[in-house]
Amino acid sequence: MAGKPRAFGFVGLGNMGSMMAANLAAYAERNALPRVRIWNRTRSKIEYIAQQNHCKISNSLSDLAQSCDIVHTCLANDQVAISVYTELFTSSSASIFVDHSTLFPTTIKALQEQASHFGLKYLSCPVFGPPAAAKSASLLIALSGDITAQQTVKEYIVPTLGKATIDCGEDPAKGALLKILGNNCILGTIELLSESFTLAEKTGFDVNLFYEFIQAWFPAPAWVNYGKKIRDGAFSGATGFTIPGGMKDASFIRTLGAETSTPTPLIDQAWNHLCTAKAVGGEDLDWSACAAGMRVTAGLPPFKGEDFTLDKFK
C-alpha cells in the first residue's frame, strides 16, 4: 500500500476515539488525503467533530468499510468489537484494520482469524494514556499483528496518534497482553494512591503536601495524573475512563491470573473498591473513583469536592 493515496476511517468516537480521529483527520488534511470517514453508534456525538475536522460521517459501517483503505477503531469492549467487526469485515474494501480497543487476547485472536478468512489484516494496537494524551498525540501504542500491515501503519501512526510504539511482534494477542499487563500497573497504582490518600486524610496529614511528595518522588504520568484526581475527588468520567471500562480491564487481569494460577490481590481489592464506587456514584465515574470505594471502607464519605452521590442514596 506504500505510496498509494490513503482513505482512512475511524469507528468508535468515544472519549479516546474522538481525540484520535481528530488527529488522524489533521494528518489526512495536511497530506491532501480524503476526509476521514467516521462512524459512531450515537451519531449526534460526532456531528460537531465532523464539522470541525477533515471528516465525513458515514451512514453505516458497511458504507465506511467500502470507502476506506485503512480503518481504525476504538470500541468499548469485546462484545461491541465483535459485533462491529463482523459488519466491517463482511462488507469491506479496506485492507487493514487497526484496533485501539483494550480487548481480551482470545477475542483478538478470533478477530484476526475472522479478518484472515476475508483476506484482511487485523492489527491489535491498544494505547496507553488518557483522553488528554490522545488529544496531544502523546499516547504509547502497542503494535502487533501482520508485519507488512504494521509497516504501513508505522509510516504515520507516530507522531499522528502517539509519541512512540512498542513492537509486540506478529501475534496480535501479544499487544493485547501488554495492554493488560500495563493496566495491571496502572490500576495497581490507582489502588495504592487510593489507600495512601485515605491514610493521609485519616492521619490528619495535609493532602496537598502529600501530593507534592508524589510529584517529587514518583514523577510518572499515572502517579501524577491519578494522584491529582484522587487528591481532589475529581471523579468525572466524561474526560477519563469510566468505571465499566476499568472493571472490564480488572476482569481481564483477574481472568489471566485465574487461568495461570497467579494471585492478583491488588487488583482484587481495586475491583471491590470500583464496585463500591459504582454502587454509590454510578457508571459515569472515572476509574480513579476506586478511591471513593476505599474511602467508604475507611469510614469516610465517598466524595469530596464535587458530590457524585446517586440521587437514591441522598
Ligand SMILES: NC(=O)c1ccc[n+]([C@@H]2O[C@H](COP(=O)([O-])OP(=O)(O)OC[C@H]3O[C@@H](n4cnc5c(N)ncnc54)[C@H](OP(=O)(O)O)[C@@H]3O)[C@@H](O)[C@H]2O)c1
Ligand atoms: N479512556 C481511557 O483513558 C482509555 C485509555 C486507553 C485505552 N482505553 C480503551 O479504549 C476503548 C474506548 O475507551 P473510551 O474511554 O473511549 O470509552 P467510551 O468513551 O465509552 O467510548 C466507547 C466507544 O464504543 C462505542 N460503543 C459502545 N457500545 C457500542 C455498541 N453496542 N455498538 C457500537 N458502538 C458502541 C461508543 O459509542 P457511543 O458514543 O454511541 O456510546 C463509543 O464510541 C476501550 O476499549 C478502553 O478500554 C481507554
